[in-house]
Amino acid sequence: MGLVCSTAQLACLCGSTACSFCCSQCPSCRNSTSTVIMYALMLMLGTIAACITLAPGLQESLKKVPFCTNSTNYIPNSFTIDCQSAVGYLAVYRICFIMSIFFFLMSIIMLRVKSTKDPRAGIQNGFWAFKYLLLIGGMIGAFFIPEGSFGPTWMYFGMIGGFMFILIQIYLINMFAHFWAASWVQKYQETESKGRYAALLGCTLLNYVLSFTGIVLLYVYFTKVDDCSLNKFFISFNLILCLIISAISILPKVQERQPHSGLLQSSVLSLYIVYLTWSGISNSPDRECNPGLLGIIAGNDVTAQNQMAFDKESIIELVIWFSSILYNCLRIALKFDTKKDQDNGAGDQSLIDNEVEGRNGDAEDGSAKVWDNEEDGVVYNWSFFHFMFALATLYVMMTLTNWYKPNSSSLETLNSNAASMWVKIISSWVCTGLYTWPLIAPIIFTNRDFS
Template sequence: MASILTCVATGAAWCFCTAATSLLSSCCGNDKPSHVAPGASSGRKRSVLLLLLSIGIAFAFQYGVAPYIVGISISNYVTNAWLSGCEDYETDTLMEACAGQNGVYRSALAALIFYILAAIAVAFKRTANREAWPAKYVLFLFLVLGFCFVPNDPLFSDIYMNIARIGGIVFILFQQVVFVDLAYNWNDGWVEKSNQAESEEMGSGKKWLVAILVSAISLFVLSIVGWALLFYFFGGCGTNVAFITVTIILALMVTVAQLWGTEGSLLSSSIISAYATMLCYNAVTRNPDPICNPQLGGDDTLSIVIGVGLTIVSLGYVGWSTTADRTLGRRGEDDEEGNALEVGPSQSTAGEEKAKVGGVVTNNYKSTNDAEAGGDAAATGPTEEEGPIPNTFSNNWKLNIALAVVTCFVSMALTGWGSIEANGNVANPQVGKASMWIIIASQWVAMLLYVWTLVAPRLFPDRDFS
């Protein structure tokens, strides 16, 4: 029996070590041959992994390290640095919030510096974004460790906080564009699948049209139910009533504008309406007035989950869409996966035409077939006569700048945009007027942007808005 258990334990340990080695190799290694030209998505997985690592460290600093430093009586250079500027708060809760915010800023600033350096590096070497990742992770961790010895004021609580506010607002504006684009692409993708199925078998495309109709009706019903619940739980003051009323008016406005013309779709309008309802909920739960917010002082788990979920959806969509050729303005250039390698002069014009499209085009069914059709041209790869990859400027800088802006937004989302409210607590630091107004303003931007996409083709019929 002991020998059997030993064999099982040995096998399990071997599987674990093999899986861990494979994971570390995937995260830190360079799995592309040196002759494969880098694409716009080079290093994307490892860059996002570093972002997740920085968020994990920020949570540890905010909810672990900061309360520990406030609670201990030891006074040294590190504790004094973490409590710098926080001594003026009268209660331990507010001191923990202050120290926790600056702990988040330490991790976020390290990530921001890393992504800026990574963006600069591609100007000198195109393959820099996919190489030397073990050293890059070590560099990031050393930055975090070094910032632990830097006082809060003025680097974190003053300089970085204001930089992060600007970056966070930029990301919010871009996030609204992403969700409007997502709403359109969701509908267009299902319509394209319906047409494709209909061309293969008569009547088989109806299921996709039914799915569009059912999804649209379901989202509209959820929005209406959400409005009723918002009035019931958060309608105790004029500010919240105004937010909810404006949300309903804007939702009706976008739906009427969509039904009035041929632009947009019912599914897109329902997605935008549901998204606006979620943003309205996030805004009213940030209200620091106890009369307006019955959840004040407690753990608003639902709001946090919604906020994190929206951020994950946005990051995932941005991560793929920003690598699309039309988004980055790249044509006929190379892709990280080798789907659109540089075509040598010996290849035919037809082969060049096949290899013209590369990257990821969101919800474009035809792009898959085009990529497969151009597979033969891409599979040939570079010949032995081809020289090394030239160190020309790469579009990878856009990926790193996007992640730098995301870092600013995440740090602001975790710290209530740098405001510490006496009515909030460490479990829900996002409560505050700054967060409330920024969230509701982002809702207005998203709704007005969608309305513009509906009315602009009618106001300027001679211009191409496709």
């Protein structure tokens, strides 16, 4: 229903007639839900636009963009710009620059908004045509930004923002794993269904088999018998961490205080840690120990290993990114339902009807199609929501460009960056800490309430 209402809001970009028609056809929905979906749609459309710039057929056309054709007029001799091999990456930088600036500005504007009675609520929930025109105009204008130090400087912003989003992503994956494990364990305990037990056991085994397979493949392709000691350390250390969190999750004292904790949750986190390990070492600048996906397929073809490409690693990262964004949006959309049921009772239909009637007056009969459910208080923190989307944009930028370092004088560093390697490896260690601490904290600090 929220998607239908958001489609109606999107129709408002085309004019009042289209808006009135769509609003008259769609069912009633909450303002918070439709707004969240609209911003998620905006982020997705911007991501698609950035992906399009990496299409092989567009590279020749993109070499005619202003920041390439005018580069010799603006760039000092100390900088180099490789529009022949990396123009798509540099275009992604500019598109994501505008999107992240937009969300950062929205985050600042929405600071300390408590309800829709605040005058700034109209900016959050409306003016969609202006927002889209602002983004499109900004993206076009960004192609006129001379390269100079823009690429290297924005890369560091992207790396910091990408790291911060990985931390948020880790938190969301932790929450999802906990919710999944708690839900399935509770239902199994209530029903003692053999099918539920088989599903629980099967998913756990599948995650561990995939994790173990990933570790083996990392040893095979990213290490050598007499070399690659750093890669060996990363893989071995993270393997030990996976074993530790699995053991901690089934400790008797942990089970006593958190009976829903178990191997399903730790298996999800182990799989994610293995993924972060692979993603990290695949950004290593040491080409002897990092063949990369294209290198594994193409053998020793250095050109194929270092060409600008939207490879399988980027696709996997984007799938995880999209899943995190979708999960967070669903949490926000369902949050009001849970709160309302707790406050009013799920069966009090009269209260719900009173809330729906006559809030916004969008329809001709005076009833609201997209009705305001945040007059008494916002369902989610608007400022942090936009801040998270800004970080998500920076993460997308770094993912699509394989954490590319602009103005590099060597073709061999096109798809590798030591800083990004450490960002992802450290993120895997942080992931372990964020999962383990809530399990052991009640045991260490017995006098505190962690409920």
